[in-house]
Amino acid sequence: MDRIVEADRIIVGPVGEVLDRAAVLVRGDRIAGVGPADELAVRCPGAERLRFPGASIMPGLVNSHVHLAADLSREPFGTVRQGLRDEVLALVRANAQACLRSGCTTVRDLGDAHGVVAEVRDQDRAVASSPTPRILAAGAPLTISGGHCWFLGGIADTDAEIRAAIDARAAARSDLIKVMAGGGQMTPGGPSEFESQYTVAQLRLIVEHSASHGLTVAAHAHGTATILDCIEAGVATIEHCGWRSGPMQRDRPEEAVRRMAAQGTIAGDTTPPQWRRMVERITFPDGFRFGDQISWMTDHGVAHVIGTDSGMPNAVFDEFRTSLELYEELGFDRARIIETATTGAARLLGLGASTGAVREGLDADLLVVDGNPLYNLDVLHRPSHVIVRGRGYSQADLSPAGTATEPVA
Template sequence: MQRLITADTILTGRAGQTVPKGAVLVDDDRIVAIGHRDDVSRQASNEAVLHEYAGHTVLPGLINCHVHLALDASSEPLQHYLDSDDTDLLLTMAGRAQAAARSGVTTLRDLGDRNGLVFHLRNAIEHGALAGPRILAAGAPLTPPNGHCHFFGGEVDGEDDIRARIRDSADRGADLIKIMASGGQITPTSPPMWASQFTGEQLHLAVSEARSAGLPVAAHAHGTEAIAEAVDAGVSTVEHCTWMTGGGGYETRDDVAKTMAERGIHACLAWPPHWRAFLDRLGPDRAKQIVSRIRWMRDLGVPMIPGTDAGLRGSTFTGYAEALGLYEYLGFSRDEIIEMATTTAAEALGLRNVGSLTPGYSADIIAVEGDPRTDLASLSKPRLVMARGQLVVD
């Protein structure tokens, strides 16, 4: 089926690339033409379904690079997760994925669940059994015994376990490998957030084993030492990238940041929709430190992609547009932010033919009232959402 989508403005996803009075022609799950509405209309068949959005902007679907569909964003996400059996958990994961899609997010990268449930959900959506976003799934992240997020089932103890766990994840259809290079906050038995959980040699092994299986590696790393070792090992993305040291301090390292920039290792900051309240709770001095670190990374050319850690307390699956406001606060232009959340994110995650309104690309498309280059908040209420050519919101 062909669909002809017209709007006042088309944003391709790449900063500065716009088509006024434009149109996008979709055939089944692919974009076949984009340009001025008169030119594109002439390419449409007589049976094409017309979707007109006067006063709107059409752009690529958004990409949230860090979520946990197994967690419910409640005040007690871990306890609710532990209390759920696999059947109930899978159903609620499907509901969260669909809620994200309705909010304009057409691709999610899920970085931790149990028993490979996310693989079943991803496959059901890919096969058309369920409507929903594209999902890149890591499965259970690698962590030491009783380490951060051990409750997902990815505990490894030594090199043989690391190899076996990665091979098992690859065999089960993982799109990437997640490794908890440092401790974390929500796991009672975890080492402190700043403390490393793996040696540099173990991280090198994990990256090598994953590379042999054709998979990238995402490293959860709050601590400066863990960040440095993950970057040295050659991970694809560093999640959080907080630059913490013992005693609650911070240590930024220009050499590590410059290596990230040179190698194209992306930092996924994974900040929640309620980032303003989070900064307020930290107090002005701590907030200033955090903001200055992110700006420091940007100044050194560290590429960044947005994520929200959706599923953790208060980080909902429908708040992605609000989370993007952090980057405007940091000084990014709205054009840059839109590119980060679409084209740049797709490239960083290794997605081909995704993240841009380009002929031959996947028909992941949203339409929002007004123009997000004028008001980023317009992204929060899409009037049209199309994921791989399937209407989610119309």
């Protein structure tokens, strides 16, 4: 049945595009019209009308970095490594549903094991068996022997192994390739977060071979040296992108960031919902504060997408709004923040022709929020109505369905 969803305003997506006293006509999984509710009702006299006085309609949010197969514990991939298949699939679905609860109608999953996230993605596309967002799945990340997250099964050391691993991801219908270009804190005995795991030549091979399958590359890189390698190799997104060369070291290489902007390399921010608690435990060099690299890169023209790294310890899936608040504290205005988390993210991740704005012809990925987020981001916390490809859910429909949505003590 056609539905007309009407509210006090529509925040279309791009900064400055707001329609007052307007409505959206949803037909099947698409947006069939945008405009005055009475005009849409004349076009579709049998349509159901859903009225939300005082509310705003806006595009669904895009969380660009999550781990749906992780369980928030101190060993977040313990369940997917050791759990029963049905248990793991249930975990993925519970976490995906939690993303919807926070208004995220699209998520990019950047690392699982055994292809479980893609399995849930495909099942949902075919059957719509549970409330889940649009999912971009990378599968198991490429890494070296003993490297960051080697236990997820993505070890590829030689050129031949790299090509074979990418071929396997493409055969499993991955949406992109994830590579652990640098080390991380979560793998005892492996390279540190300031060390590189692959050479520039190997990273370039990963980019080129992925492109032969029509896939882009997201690279895990905290350290400055690794980030420089990723820029040289031409990866699509650099995840974390912290520009650090060691403890208490914050780097600002001007020439590198200008090149990053010029060639369109995207910074993948990963501000977890608990970022305020993290700030209390971090000592910064004089003149620096949490998130400064975001402002610095933005000032130099680098585009970025916003993720939460949800699934990692205490990084819950249903608090995306809290991560957005960092941008407000950094001085970004709310309209810009909303655009970055909707229209901008969809465009940068290659989804602009399908989602990211309230426009006729796009998929019906919409939120109804009580109040006006251009005045107060808090209204994004729990949208009263979430629509994904035309399927609508209330917050009651999206109530917690799994323990992984709660942080550990």
